[in-house]
Amino acid sequence: MLVKGRSGYLYESLKGHGRYQNAMIMVAGSSGSGKTMMVERVFEELGNNLKSVNISITDVNDSVESGFMMFPAMDKEHKKLIEMQNETTKGKPTLIYSPMSVEGVKNEIKNSYSRGHKGLLPNINFFTINIKSLNRDTAGFLFETSESKGTVRLFLNAIDSLKENEGLEELKRIIMEKAKTKKIRYYGREIESDESKGDKKDAKEILSQLEIFERDMILMPSNYKGNINLKDIIRDNSHYHVFTYKYLNNDAKLRDFMVYYLLSEIDKYKGISNHTIVLLIDEIKNLAPFKAQGHKRILSAKIGELLDRLRKMGFTIICCTTRYTKTDEMVRDACKFTYLFKLSTDDIDKLKKIMNYSKRQVHILSTLNTGEFVSLGYENMIKCAKVPTFGHKTENFKFEDVYFKNFREEMVDYKELVKEVDELHKRERKETKEKKKLEIKKMKEVIKKEVKQKMKSSENAEKLKDMEEKEKFGKEEDRQKRDELVVDTFVKMKLGDKKPSYRNVADEMGSLGYKISYVTVMQILKDKKVI
Numbered sequence: 001m002l003v004k005g006r007s008g009y010l011y012e013s014l015k016g017h018g019r020y021q022n023a024m025i026m027v028a029g030s031s032g033s034g035k036t037m038m039v040e041r042v043f044e045e046l047g048n049n050l051k052s053v054n055i056s057i058t059d060v061n062d063s064v065e066s067g068f069m070m071f072p073a074m075d076k077e078h079k080k081l082i083e084m085q086n087e088t089t090k091g092k093p094t095l096i097y098s099p100m101s102v103e104g105v106k107n108e109i110k111n112s113y114s115r116g117h118k119g120l121l122p123n124i125n126f127f128t129i130n131i132k133s134l135n136r137d138t139a140g141f142l143f144e145t146s147e148s149k150g151t152v153r154l155f156l157n158a159i160d161s162l163k164e165n166e167g168l169e170e171l172k173r174i175i176m177e178k179a180k181t182k183k184i185r186y187y188g189r190e191i192e193s194d195e196s197k198g199d200k201k202d203a204k205e206i207l208s209q210l211e212i213f214e215r216d217m218i219l220m221p222s223n224y225k226g227n228i229n230l231k232d233i234i235r236d237n238s239h240y241h242v243f244t245y246k247y248l249n250n251d252a253k254l255r256d257f258m259v260y261y262l263l264s265e266i267d268k269y270k271g272i273s274n275h276t277i278v279l280l281i282d283e284i285k286n287l288a289p290f291k292a293q294g295h296k297r298i299l300s301a302k303i304g305e306l307l308d309r310l311r312k313m314g315f316t317i318i319c320c321t322t323r324y325t326k327t328d329e330m331v332r333d334a335c336k337f338t339y340l341f342k343l344s345t346d347d348i349d350k351l352k353k354i355m356n357y358s359k360r361q362v363h364i365l366s367t368l369n370t371g372e373f374v375s376l377g378y379e380n381m382i383k384c385a386k387v388p389t390f391g392h393k394t395e396n397f398k399f400e401d402v403y404f405k406n407f408r409e410e411m412v413d414y415k416e417l418v419k420e421v422d423e424l425h426k427r428e429r430k431e432t433k434e435k436k437k438l439e440i441k442k443m444k445e446v447i448k449k450e451v452k453q454k455m456k457s458s459e460n461a462e463k464l465k466d467m468e469e470k471e472k473f474g475k476e477e478d479r480q481k482r483d484e485l486v487v488d489t490f491v492k493m494k495l496g497d498k499k500p501s502y503r504n505v506a507d508e509m510g511s512l513g514y515k516i517s518y519v520t521v522m523q524i525l526k527d528k529k530v531i
């Protein structure tokens, strides 16, 4: 449906069949073409008319762009446009969320002095992530696999063993412990370990992927009070919810992880909200690029799959992209409405082939002014986007400065919070280190005992052998003595008056304590060559 507006322009209305529809919306156009202003307007209209829960998930330039929704319009041109729409400007109640990075926030506090804000920052909900909320989905993202590989299994197993007060350091320790090789060498001997649950290679892979959390330890024990709860957010339609990652380490995967985590948490709790949920994702091509490689391939596929799931659940997802043809095809295809602002020449060239555009259509696409767009499939009709009635970020505005101007009283000193989180991390590191030390000591003691026992039993065997040998040798000695005594008795009898028969010798031996038969006597005498 189209609405006639100023100077004969046609404004696009999101009302289809007289009502607002849930849909996936793609807004494409090169930088400065007016995409963000349009999606902000869509955000506003849906919020007003559907009483939707509005969440802005990405913050492309670390500029808290969506945070400007809390301010009234400041830009002269913008104000003029609002006036032309017969509207007045007003900021919307907006909550800003940011992952809690000790280093990042410390830096910002430092920077605040040079801005004249004396260590104060805008009111931001700094949050951490409950480490136990990481699931198969997020593990798949972290370890860049869509299958249930060893890494995912070992990781989930370790997450499962974590107690509510244990965090990342303990998780890493448990992973190593679970992946102990089956045999440990100690004192030059191999000892069996029966606790092996994973592969050392998998454990190493997990630990290397977890390095993205090394500087910004945003994964916290499940009982930590600062952990984010998406359940609360997706039920709150009295604020706009805006996420920024500007305090985070500039690690692409860490940032993508944050977005992915939020989306998957929203997906997890989608059933509990009674409101329509509107998600704003700026620069979707960064998250879901066309024919992506590496972790982006997994992310891209996962984002596509997730968005599709959310779309089917009735979410409205508004995506922006500066490069339409460089955006994942699955995401592109899932969008019900696609609005094309002035595109890059490369996009126009590619689309020309894909859509079989006429010369006129190519001309229209190449000559659109700022704020003008066409709908994909209806390229002959130029429309104009309305602008939002709340503030919009332009180049010359910095979020902190505008916030200071508008909400000076609400600026917050975060030094205490930073100290608290920092100490918590340090304590956890220390505790895990001590645990590791103790564990090694205990392990060495167990092995020592085992080795000693083994040595002991081998000593015993030696002794036994010794004893057996001695016993054997002793018997040999006895026999020789006895044989000599037989010879002696026989000779004495021969010299004396008793008949030296074998039987008499045997009898005589019997009286000396040797039980011996006359046959043996005869044998001995023969052996000794006495007879």
Ligand SMILES: Nc1ncnc2c1ncn2[C@@H]1O[C@H](COP(=O)(O)OP(=O)(O)OP(=O)(O)O)[C@@H](O)[C@H]1O
Residues within 6 Å of the ligand: 029, 030, 031, 032, 033, 034, 035, 036, 037, 038, 077, 081, 322, 370, 371, 372, 384, 385, 386, 387, 392, 393, 394
């Ligand atoms: N409907 C409009 N009418 C007139 N001017 C507009 C309109 N929309 C945007 N503009 C002007 O264009 C500027 C850039 O718009 P916007 O921030 O929406 O661009 P963008 O396409 O999101 O760019 P980027 O890709 O860099 O984020 C605005 O600051 C505003 O001055």
Ligand SMILES: [Mg+2]
Residues within 6 Å of the ligand: 035, 036, 037, 282
């Ligand atoms: Mg923009």
